[in-house]
Amino acid sequence: MRPVLFDCLSRNRDQGHLLYSRPKLVFIPNVIQPERVFAENGKDLTYGRVMKLTETLFISLVTTCLLLPAATSAQEFYLELEASSSLGAAGGGINTLILSQAQGASDGFVQGEDEYSTPPANNSAFHSWISIDGQEWKTCRRSPSNTDLVCVIGLNFYQTNPILLQWNSADLPNSGSFTLEDAFGGGVLFINLKEQDSILIDNIALTNLVLRITPPIQQNFMRGDVNVDSSFNMSDVITSLGNLFQPDTVSPILCRKAADVNDDGGFNLSDPIYGLYFLFNGGPAPVTPFPECSQDLTPDPLDCAQSCL
Ligand SMILES: [Ca+2]
Ligand SMILES: [Ca+2]
Ligand SMILES: [Ca+2]
Secondary structure, X not given: OOOEXXXXXXXXXXXXXXXXXXXXXXXXXXXXXHXXXXXXOOOOOOHHHHHHHHHXXXXXXXXXXXXOOOOOEXXXXXXXXXXXXXXXXXXXXXXXXXXXXXXXXXXXXXXXXXXXXXXXOOOOOOEEEEEEOOEEEOEXXXXXXXOOEEEEXXXXXXXXXXXXXXXXXXXXXXXXXXXXXXXXXXXXXXXXXXXXXXXXXXXXXXXXXXXXXXXXXXXXXXXXXXXXXXXXXXXXXXXXXXXXXXXXXXXXXXXXXXXXXXXXXXXXOHHHHHHHHHHHHOOOOOOOOOOOOEOOOOOOOOOEOOXXX
C-alpha cells in the first residue's frame, strides 16, 4: 500500500499521519510506518515533526473538504482505439492507441511511474498516434482530472487507403462524454464514442481528429444498495442477479460501484453471493462505504452515475 496525496477522497480515513514534503502533502494511513515514507520521500523530516502536523493540519484539511460540494471527483476510464488500414498488413497493419486516466499516474510523463509509449516511427506507411500537449504517444495513462481533456488523434494514411477506427463503447463509463470530431470544429465528422463502435475514415484530409473528453464523475454511493433506496437487502441482490443473467429484461445498474459488494473492482456473481452471506449467514458487511453514503476508497474503472438518495 502506497501513501497517497491527501485529497477529499481521504477524508474518511481518520487514522494516519500527514507528511508535508514540498510541494506535496501526503496522507499516510496507519498501516504504513511513517519511517518507511521518510526513506522514500521525506529525507529532511523527523518523526516528531510529522506527529505535530497530524494534530493541526489534518483537522483543518478535513474541515475544508467537508465544505466542498460532494461528488465532484473524477474517476478512472480506459479508452482503446484500434486503427487499421483497409489493406491489413500490406498497408501498415493495426495500431492500438490507448488513452486512460488511472490513480497512480502523474499529470505528466514520469519515467517508471506512468504507462506511456511512443508511437511507431514516422514513415510513409500507415501509422497513428495520440498527441497531447505537443507530445505523441501510442499509450498514455494520466491521473484522474475534473477538467476536459482534448487531444489529437493523428492518422498517417497509406497512399489513399481508408483507415478503420474501432473501439468498445461498452468500456466507457455512463457519465462523462467522449467525442471524436474533425479538426475544423466537428462540421465534417462528429461522433459520440458511446453511441457507436467504429468509423471508416476515407477522406485523407482528416489526418487530425480531435478527441474531446469530459471526465466521468464519481458520485457518492452506498455499497450494496444497487437499487438506490438507501438500504441493502434482498431486493438489491435480486437486482444484481437480474443484471448479470437477464440484462435485457431489467434496467441497467447506474452505479456499478454499488454493485461491486466485495470491492474487488469488478461486478460478477461473487458480489450477490457476498451480499447473501452478509444478509443470511453472518458474513462480512459490504466493503466501505457502507452503510454510509460516501466515495470509493479503492479506485477502479467501475462507474457510478447515480448518487445516493
Ligand atoms: Ca437497496
Ligand atoms: Ca466485485
Ligand atoms: Ca473500489
